[in-house]
Amino acid sequence: MTDPRKLRSTSWFNDLGDPEMTALYLERYLNYGLTLQELRSGKPIIGIAQTGSDLSPCNRHHIELARRTRDGIIASGGIPLEIPVHPIQETGKRPTAMLDRNLAYLGLVESLYGYPIDGVVLTIGCDKTTPALLMAAATVNIPAIAFSVGPMLNGWHKGERAGSGAVIWKAREKYAAGEIDGAGFLEMAAASAPSVGYCNTMGTASTMNSLAEVLGMQLPGSASIPAPYRERGQMAYYTGCRIVDMVREDLRPSQIMTRAAFENAIVVNSAIGGSTNAPIHLVAIARHLGIKLTNQDWEYLGYDVPLLANVQPAGAYLSEDFHLAGGLPAVVAELLRGGLIPHPGALTVTGETFGGLYAGAPCENADVIRSLDKALTPHAGFLNMTGNLFDTAIMKTSVITPDFRARYLSNDTDPMAFEGPVFVFDGPEDFHRRIDDPSLGITADSILVMRGAGPRGYPGGAEVVNMRPPSYLIKQGIRGLPCIGDGRQSGTSGSASILNASPEAAAGGNLAILRDGDRLRVDLNTRKVRLLVPEAEIADRRATLEAEGGYRVPESQSPWQAIFRDRVRQFSDGMVLDGADKFRDIGNKALPR
Ligand code: FES
Ligand code: MG
Secondary structure, eight states: OOOSSOOTTHHHHTOOSOHHHHHHHHHGGGTTTOOHHHHTTTOOEEEEEEOOBTTBTTTTTHHHHHHHHHHHHHHTTOEEEEEEOOOOOTTTSSSOTHHHHHHHHHHHHHHHHHSOOSEEEEEEOSTTHHHHHHHHHHHHOSOEEEEEOOBOOOOEETTEEOOTTHHHHHHHHHHHTTSSOHHHHHHHHHHTOOSSSBOSSSSHHHHHHHHHHHTTOSOTTOTTSOTTSHHHHHHHHHHHHHHHHHHHHTOOHHHHSOHHHHHHHHHHHHHTTOOTTHHHHHHHHHHTTTOOOOHHHHHHHHTTOOOOBOBTTTSSBOHHHHHHTTHHHHHHHHHHHTTOOSOTTOBOTTSSBHHHHHTTOOOSOTTTBOOGGGOSOSOOSEEEEEESSOSEEEEEGGGOOHHHHHHHSOOSSOTTEEEEEEEEEEHHHHHHHHTTOGGGOOOTTOEEEEESOSTTTTTSOOBOOSOOOOHHHHHTTOOOOOEEESSBOOTTOOOOOEEEEESOGGGTOGGGGOOTTOEEEEETTTTEEEEOSOHHHHHHHHHHHHHTTSOOOOOOOSHHHHHHHHHBOOGGGTTOBTTGGGOOSGGGSSOOO
8 A cells, every 4th residue: 555645764765766875775674584575665664662671670571562562563554673772770770760861862862863764662661761752752753652561560568568669668667667677678679579560659650651641642541551461462562553553644742742731641640649750751751842841830730639549659559459440541531520631632642532532431449549529638739849949849748648747737827837957968878878877966857858969960860859767766656757859759759758959959059058957947838948047148158159169969970971960951841951852843854864
């Protein structure tokens, strides 16, 4: 069948009018068995952006699943080519996987732009793989469809659910309190990882895979299917089938990931209790499409949305329970029923509207996926905090525990504000070295501050703002202290920290001038965090610090760390590389030379 639209790949393989160049482009693709007839057939060439590898165990199952994706591509009349993506593994990559999000993005942009690719399947999963691939699809803007590897099965430990990450925070407290030893710690951690797939809590992976579906970039129902389930392989096949038609229809990411789609995603993120990393990633994807999103948009659109998914860390269950209860479609259907989805008419990869696809999706377990009148909390979104220490930072209030609320937020005079002295740590090494030192004098009234943990300072931004109290306080039953910082926290953390502060200490932010014992006032009513020292003293401290050469951070340890630090923007700008977001729609403009 002849294709009415001229494909990018024809400019490599078919119509150069120059036998020498055509031969050069063609010959090496023949050497493993592709035939001349296939390559010159005018069939769409579909990339499978492969994020699975032995270095990336969360996404490794994509290596198997890609076989079914290939089957789907061939069945629909396309030709599959698998494209390796720079590995990103959340828990294994040092100093942080976040450093590599932009590196994988850059690599995939070059692969999609510089080779004969007409459309692409984005194999997503582990935290940063999802935004990296969606960012690349946004920049190149050739037809693209995301395909999730799926979460692990439920983990179990001594008859209780053991969730990724969440079990670590639990074990960390037990260990500090002397209730378990090192072997017991490892046993709890391993129990949370019973199968292939990504984290089985609503951490950054489940969040971003869910939001990729809400953005319209995945087939409906795809995000929440556990990795080992048969439906996962079937979804791989359908995804392969669909991308070929998307190329024929010339349906591109910019038509799907519109501002309306991002607004839908912000609402759903609240309802699922999504990760505090989501604002950074969605802001970044939007930037590469020329759409400006801010932390204020997150509060404005998302704060008043109730929490419906009873999934750890904000709730009790895990991803497999969530899927069996109806998964993401059941959550979206309930939000649609309540009129809370702002743009039901947003387009999806299917060519159909978001609202049309999900309306009426059934809920099979009303405790795991709540109806709006039985929501777990009425305000599940993020607050946008400002003040004299930073321009913007976010706080996830859905994870505030009753204990935290009782201690900090329920005195009669000022129900949503508290004050206290700060203890300041310069990066995670400093925290680990000093936190248990009783001479610091940290008490139940203290506020812990982490700085030097932002995009430039760390670099990449460390997930370390959710700091545990000193073990002597844990033994007295104090399980959490308020935490503030310019780094991030794991999406699996249930800590009500103030995070992602921008600008960070290493980029001129005032966290750099804080001193141990300074008093802070945190007011959730006005969304202000204020350092309670006179403005003149703030200016003085600032001037002294500048005269000393500014806030110091450890040296870069690799070429990419140094390049990244030179070019990176703040979390509030999505941590995108300065200048990269000027390049838009490049797959539809001039072909590469
Ligand atoms: Fe990879 Fe959580 S560590 S998904
Ligand atoms: Mg993480």
